[in-house]
Amino acid sequence: MQKMKERKRAGLGKQLAELHRWNAWLVVALAVSGLILSWGAARGWLGEGRVWIKQLHIYIGLITGIVLVLYAPLLKRHLKQLRGRPGQRGNLAFVVFLLLGWLASGIVLWQLRHLPPRWATNALVIHDLLTWVGLPYAAYHSITRMRWAKKPQRRAVRSDDSAETAGGSDTKRPYAGGLHPAASPQPWMTRRQFIRSAVGVALAAAVLPSFFRWMGGSLSLTSGSGNIAADETDANRMLPAPQPLPDSANVIGGGAKGSFRVYTVTPLPHFDSDTWRFTIDGLVDKPATWTWEQFLAIKRKVQVSDFHCVTGWSVYGNTWEGIPLAQLLDAAGVRANAQFVKFYSGDGEYTDALSLEQARMKDVLVAVLHDGKPIHRDYGGPVRLIVPGMYAYKSVKWLDRIELIDKPHIGYWEERGYDNDAWVKA
Ligand SMILES: Nc1nc2c(c(=O)[nH]1)N[C@H]1C(S)=C(S)[C@@H](COP(=O)(O)O)O[C@H]1N2
Numbered sequence: 171m172q173k174m175k176e177r178k179r180a181g182l183g184k185q186l187a188e189l190h191r192w193n194a195w196l197v198v199a200l201a202v203s204g205l206i207l208s209w210g211a212a213r214g215w216l217g218e219g220r221v222w223i224k225q226l227h228i229y230i231g232l233i234t235g236i237v238l239v240l241y242a243p244l245l246k247r248h249l250k251q252l253r254g255r256p257g258q259r260g261n262l263a264f265v266v267f268l269l270l271g272w273l274a275s276g277i278v279l280w281q282l283r284h285l286p287p288r289w290a291t292n293a294l295v296i297h298d299l300l301t302w303v304g305l306p307y308a309a310y311h312s313i314t315r316m317r318w319a320k321k322p323q324r325r326a327v328r329s330d331d332s333a334e335t336a337g338g339s340d341t342k343r344p345y346a347g348g349l350h351p352a353a354s355p356q357p358w359m360t361r362r363q364f365i366r367s368a369v370g371v372a373l374a375a376a377v378l379p380s381f382f383r384w385m386g387g388s389l390s391l392t393s394g395s396g397n398i399a400a401d402e403t404d405a406n407r408m409l410p411a412p413q414p415l416p417d418s419a420n421v422i423g424g425g426a427k428g429s430f431r432v433y434t435v436t437p438l439p440h441f442d443s444d445t446w447r448f449t450i451d452g453l454v455d456k457p458a459t460w461t462w463e464q465f466l467a468i469k470r471k472v473q474v475s476d477f478h479c480v481t482g483w484s485v486y487g488n489t490w491e492g493i494p495l496a497q498l499l500d501a502a503g504v505r506a507n508a509q510f511v512k513f514y515s516g517d518g519e520y521t522d523a524l525s526l527e528q529a530r531m532k533d534v535l536v537a538v539l540h541d542g543k544p545i546h547r548d549y550g551g552p553v554r555l556i557v558p559g560m561y562a563y564k565s566v567k568w569l570d571r572i573e574l575i576d577k578p579h580i581g582y583w584e585e586r587g588y589d590n591d592a593w594v595k596a
């Protein structure tokens with residue numbers, strides 16, 4: 171009877187150890203791929219690889235779901251095994267909570283094209299928040315459990331160590347070594363405590379600054395503009411500054427909610443009104459090139475719209491001011507054989523395209539101001555395209571040329587695996 175119980179216990183221990191190992195490696199793989207995906211500066215040189223890494227991240231995430239399913243029937247016995255060890259039970263509960271949270275929010279992000287954007291917005295906040303908390307926790311957990319961190323060096327440590335594995339407080343437990351602890355002087359901190367604190371402090375120092383920066387940005391869904399502080403100097407030198415129309419100056423959208431993540435596939439370019447030019451050419455009757463001052467003389471309109479990135483973040487209620495694309499097209503006189511409109515970024519790399527019919531939608535804007543202010547260089551200023559009905563990879567930053575063409579053009583990200591159909595489902 172006793173033996174059978176023991177054997178059963180050993181079997182459970184083995185299964186749990188196996189699942190724990192799997193889970194640990196999956197979390198490492200998810201952490202690495204996830205951090206790469208969130209690393210804005212790597213977008214350009216990763217190119218198509220980014221789309222692959224995203225697929226990989228999704229598949230690995232789904233595998234953690236399988237590990238959780240395999241674990242579920244063991245949960246009850248595992249908890250029983252951990253009776254009287256509140257520390258370890260707490261750890262278990264937290265890890266399961268993390269994994270379920272990552273999985274659920276990850277599935278929403280994976281399927282975001284079929285869901286309302288608000289779902290993805292919330293799922294991304296949850297996914298990120300769990301990552302901010304969960305990754306340092308996982309790092310702490312694995313570092314402090316490594317053999318060298320546990321290895322007792324002195325007797326005084328040993329007593330603490332055995333008490334610790336039993337779940338916390340270092341009193342009550344009978345002393346495991348030969349000597350009574352009182353016989354040797356107690357160090358003010360055991361090796362184990364020291365290592366734990368050092369690891370904790372180091373991780374906090376490494377993570378907290380960027381965490382607070384993220385809090386200030388991503389979580390400030392209610393605070394005003396998603397753009398960086400107004401006094402932050404703009405790398406562009408565009409003079410004179412565009413004067414906002416009243417609707418724009420009054421920010422009729424009430425101020426953008428959420429924050430833009432700065433995306434670029436090249437080093438951030440910058441522009442000077444002395445050399446900046448804007449061109450419309452290709453299959454038009456009246457190709458034209460404008461200087462900044464001439465461009466500012468073109469009649470503009472104000473619109474309020476939401477902005478959705480296909481990676482899950484959105485900025486709601488942007489007050490954009492700019493030239494409706496249809497107006498520019500009409501002025502240029504689109505020829506009958508033109509079928510598509512190609513957009514060029516002044517970064518020299520990024521392009522995208524719309525069909526003529528899409529380009530003539532009335533909310534497609536060649537934008538110059540955001541929430542009453544010139545568009546900051548980081549966010550595509552002085553001039554960027556805005557296509558509210560589609561994911562923002564269509565919204566070319568640093569737009570400086572529009573070309574009318576008769577064949578489809580595959581844009582920068584579409585060439586690297588993004589869907590040419592960029593419609594946001596309402
Ligand atoms: N020139 C250029 N335009 C671009 C991009 C880019 O990398 N380069 N990224 C696109 C994508 S995927 C998004 S989500 C938005 C991001 O705009 P933001 O950097 O102002 O947040 O710009 C779009 N336009």
Ligand SMILES: [Mo]
Nearest residue numbers: 479480562563
């Ligand atoms: Mo995007």
